[in-house]
Amino acid sequence: MSQQYFPGQRWISDSEAELGLGTVLTCDQRLLTLLYPASGETRQYSLRNAPLTRVRFVPGDEISHHDGWSMTVREVEEHDGLLTYHGFDRNNEDCSLPETGLSNFIRFRLASDRLLAGQVDPLDWFSLRYSSLQQRSKQQQSGLWGLGGPRIAPIAHQLHIGREVADRMAPRVLLADEVGLGKTIEAGLVIHRQLLTGRASRILLIVPESLVHQWLVELLRRFNLQASIYDYEVFRASDADNPFEDAQIALMSLDWIRDDEQARNALLAAQWDILVVDEAHHLEWSPEQASPSYALVERLAQQISGVLLLTATPEQLGLESHFARLRLLDPHRFHDLAAFREESRHFHTIADAAGELLEDHNLSAEHSQLLEQLLDGQQDLIRQARQPEAREAREQLVHMLVDRHGTGRLLFRNTRAAMQGFPGRLLHPAPLLPPAEYLPGGSGLKSRLYPELYYQSRLPEDSEQRWWQFDPRVDWLLETLKSLKGKKVLVICASAYTALDLDEALRVRSGIPATTFHEGMTIIERDRAAAWFSDEEFGAQVLICSEIGSEGRNFQFSHHLVLFDLPLHPDLLEQRIGRLDRIGQEHDINIHVPYFSGGSQQRMFEWYHQGHDAFLNTSPTAQALEQQFAGQLETALPAEGDEPAWQELLEQARTLRLQLAEEMHRGRDRLLEINSGGSGRGEQLAAQIIRQEKSFDLPIYMEQLFDAFGIHSEDHSDNAFILRPGEKMLDASFPLGSDEAVTITYDRDLALSREDMQFITWEHPMVQGGMDLVLSGSMGNSAVALLKNKAVKPGTVLVELLYVSEAIAPRHLQLGRYMPPTIIRCLLDQQGRNLADKVSFETLNSQLESVPRASAAKFARSQRDDLASLVKKADALVQPRHQELAQQAHAAFEQALNAEIGRLVALQQINPSVRDEEINLLRRQLEEGSELLGKATVRLEAIRVLVAG
Numbered sequence: 001m002s003q004q005y006f007p008g009q010r011w012i013s014d015s016e017a018e019l020g021l022g023t024v025l026t027c028d029q030r031l032l033t034l035l036y037p038a039s040g041e042t043r044q045y046s047l048r049n050a051p052l053t054r055v056r057f058v059p060g061d062e063i064s065h066h067d068g069w070s071m072t073v074r075e076v077e078e079h080d081g082l083l084t085y086h087g088f089d090r091n092n093e094d095c096s097l098p099e100t101g102l103s104n105f106i107r108f109r110l111a112s113d114r115l116l117a118g119q120v121d122p123l124d125w126f127s128l129r130y131s132s133l134q135q136r137s138k139q140q141q142s143g144l145w146g147l148g149g150p151r152i153a154p155i156a157h158q159l160h161i162g163r164e165v166a167d168r169m170a171p172r173v174l175l176a177d178e179v180g181l182g183k184t185i186e187a188g189l190v191i192h193r194q195l196l197t198g199r200a201s202r203i204l205l206i207v208p209e210s211l212v213h214q215w216l217v218e219l220l221r222r223f224n225l226q227a228s229i230y231d232y233e234v235f236r237a238s239d240a241d242n243p244f245e246d247a248q249i250a251l252m253s254l255d256w257i258r259d260d261e262q263a264r265n266a267l268l269a270a271q272w273d274i275l276v277v278d279e280a281h282h283l284e285w286s287p288e289q290a291s292p293s294y295a296l297v298e299r300l301a302q303q304i305s306g307v308l309l310l311t312a313t314p315e316q317l318g319l320e321s322h323f324a325r326l327r328l329l330d331p332h333r334f335h336d337l338a339a340f341r342e343e344s345r346h347f348h349t350i351a352d353a354a355g356e357l358l359e360d361h362n363l364s365a366e367h368s369q370l371l372e373q374l375l376d377g378q379q380d381l382i383r384q385a386r387q388p389e390a391r392e393a394r395e396q397l398v399h400m401l402v403d404r405h406g407t408g409r410l411l412f413r414n415t416r417a418a419m420q421g422f423p424g425r426l427l428h429p430a431p432l433l434p435p436a437e438y439l440p441g442g443s444g445l446k447s448r449l450y451p452e453l454y455y456q457s458r459l460p461e462d463s464e465q466r467w468w469q470f471d472p473r474v475d476w477l478l479e480t481l482k483s484l485k486g487k488k489v490l491v492i493c494a495s496a497y498t499a500l501d502l503d504e505a506l507r508v509r510s511g512i513p514a515t516t517f518h519e520g521m522t523i524i525e526r527d528r529a530a531a532w533f534s535d536e537e538f539g540a541q542v543l544i545c546s547e548i549g550s551e552g553r554n555f556q557f558s559h560h561l562v563l564f565d566l567p568l569h570p571d572l573l574e575q576r577i578g579r580l581d582r583i584g585q586e587h588d589i590n591i592h593v594p595y596f597s598g599g600s601q602q603r604m605f606e607w608y609h610q611g612h613d614a615f616l617n618t619s620p621t622a623q624a625l626e627q628q629f630a631g632q633l634e635t636a637l638p639a640e641g642d643e644p645a646w647q648e649l650l651e652q653a654r655t656l657r658l659q660l661a662e663e664m665h666r667g668r669d670r671l672l673e674i675n676s677g678g679s680g681r682g683e684q685l686a687a688q689i690i691r692q693e694k695s696f697d698l699p700i701y702m703e704q705l706f707d708a709f710g711i712h713s714e715d716h717s718d719n720a721f722i723l724r725p726g727e728k729m730l731d732a733s734f735p736l737g738s739d740e741a742v743t744i745t746y747d748r749d750l751a752l753s754r755e756d757m758q759f760i761t762w763e764h765p766m767v768q769g770g771m772d773l774v775l776s777g778s779m780g781n782s783a784v785a786l787l788k789n790k791a792v793k794p795g796t797v798l799v800e801l802l803y804v805s806e807a808i809a810p811r812h813l814q815l816g817r818y819m820p821p822t823i824i825r826c827l828l829d830q831q832g833r834n835l836a837d838k839v840s841f842e843t844l845n846s847q848l849e850s851v852p853r854a855s856a857a858k859f860a861r862s863q864r865d866d867l868a869s870l871v872k873k874a875d876a877l878v879q880p881r882h883q884e885l886a887q888q889a890h891a892a893f894e895q896a897l898n899a900e901i902g903r904l905v906a907l908q909q910i911n912p913s914v915r916d917e918e919i920n921l922l923r924r925q926l927e928e929g930s931e932l933l934g935k936a937t938v939r940l941e942a943i944r945v946l947v948a949g
């Protein structure tokens, strides 16, 4: 083979690959001189038979400069015999690297070059590479990717939301499931899927201070995601220019970041892909004034493309504050409060039309007219949808309705009412006589609902008298706790003072082990208290919480809740009950309510029970009732007497509640249910996850991986294994997670009950990290094997080639969604015929035996020319399939972007504030992405030669 050599070109020695990359220094008619800078060696070769292979990277390869930076190759340009690589660096900036600048240490991994140079690897590694490629490609296309790995029970509505939201370009939604239905889990699923698919890489989590640690723990134990907590000290201890740039997932409390100006500026200067704000109902806003917390989140939401707001009580402070949160998410769509109020009134007509479309009924003339009016330009689709069987057209229309009208795609709210399998609630009221010490009491409602605070505030500070010495609710509590001996009881009261006093009372008046939980405690103290309460054997029987202290916490292991007093707002009552009535609660919940009869406390109790029905059910109409009756309640609650008028008010409230509930069910709730429940899509995802786990693909793959890397695996118990680094562990960087031993299981149920075991799924960092090691190295990309098959004539040579077809593009374009790296396999005989369709990889693999390395290498070198020409043939053979994949990807990409552009154009007609830039940005993305898909490449990833014998 004659080659042309030019000074500056990079070559590698076939026989001494360990020298690293060589550079041609001189070349005359007879002799060639190469310098190997990595090893400092110089070699001279005869021009006619130099054992050298030209280093030529192809699009998709990652290469490094000798200064240390690296880039992904997109195009290769050749000029005067020298190559220049063009592509992009880690920050997606365009860059170029002339081959003279290549790092001298670059690992040489081109499969065919290695094979022809006689560098062959063990057969097992070839199979491992094949399985790894197959799985990678499957995963990138899988609708379950990011959803199947977390250590959670597969619950349909959560999976639906996880997938639906994570698959949006820049998701901006309000996750507003009723308390305890798993908003944290949903946010976790969205983040996990976005991170795994590469759609997002930097996440900012802002949560109430009391929940910082719980988030940290949930992300780690359920999702294997390691967040970094930031606070005053951590921020100042960092010596980075911007400390926030250090973390992939940054977690911090809203109060801190709002008040710390220096940190806030750094936060705003950092780059984020997704912002998550938990308990978002605390962000207060009115058209006249935004609170500092709201203003901060608003600034962040303007800069960050993905935003998830979490709240169980989206309408807690009225329609106005609900609007305030929606406008954080989509300021274009929600720009006018008055228009939003008006629009909210029409939800039920829209919901009726959507219902008709989904329920396979003929579309009425009235509704089809409404649709034409609401969905301008969709006449064709509406015409098709008149037929009940036109499912697809109907679903598309519902999608558009939900998106463009109502709170649409922005709001997800699942309710217990729409789901099954929740435990019941039992109410135990305990009316008590008010003690003389509290009489006559203050005139305001608070002094009557919380008389102990009023009483204590009127005594001198050093007084020895304590309200709990005579308050009958305390006697009742002691009795109740005694009767519930051995059972965990959560006591909630409105104020931290009451909580602390109750703790003292229990200590002084009984030996019942109790602990407190309130906003005055540090996070560590709170976590310690929660842990002590949850300890089954030695823990406290009672946890006494203040109102705000327990928000968002998980206490579903307890089945008894004491409401020592009642809060001022029904949403707070819902939050209290939600501590126990959460996913994972396996028993009926007992709600104990002591109150003083004949006064405000009794009325508050009756108001919540008869007016709202809030003890036994979550109350979707709470907000509307509170607004409607605000004036009457203000006078009726603090007053005593005029019982008939009070009963009349309760009756009015009850009637209005039933009527509103019915309307809501038809209107707002219907639209929300359509959007949030996923009409069966969540159930499908759950079923797929269960099916996937029944397959043995993963344990088989892991055995291959463990064998290849020298990891020792032994049985632990049913469905569980212990892994240890073996004596011949191949690579210390294998992500085993421990230097000693780890216990793993592939069984979800076991993993849910045994947190000490690692739950191994395709998404686990050990699996992904192991796979990365295989695919980023060259081990296993060339092999020689003996084919044992009586039907094949001895001496016959076959070549099996694995190509990968993919689009190389900056991550923000998300082309991997449309064109994931896909294997194209060729199996050529000596005549160049492709037998891949006739003989599968697995069948062939089962007929192969290893060949000693030295003879394999010798054989490969001896066949060099024939093999090289077969590789050329295969290169041409894979082209049509590659083109087909690229075209399909292109069509899907165009369709998705055009649909998104169409949606924005349609929204712009209803709402002129949709900016042209936004639409233009999408158009540019469409153009850029189309161009890169047009340049999609196919590269040879691995090759093996099979000799029949």
Ligand SMILES: Nc1ncnc2c1ncn2[C@@H]1O[C@H](COP(=O)(O)OP(=O)(O)OP(=O)(O)O)[C@@H](O)[C@H]1O
Residues within 6 Å of the ligand: 151, 152, 153, 154, 155, 158, 177, 178, 179, 180, 181, 182, 183, 184, 185, 186, 311, 312, 551, 552, 553, 554, 578, 582, 583, 584
């Ligand atoms: N799929 C699941 N598998 C296992 N546990 C779950 C699942 N979903 C939720 N849980 C558990 O149920 C409880 C409630 O979930 P989560 O905290 O996400 O609810 P939430 O809606 O955020 O609650 P809140 O409104 O109180 O903030 C938690 O203990 C959570 O770990």
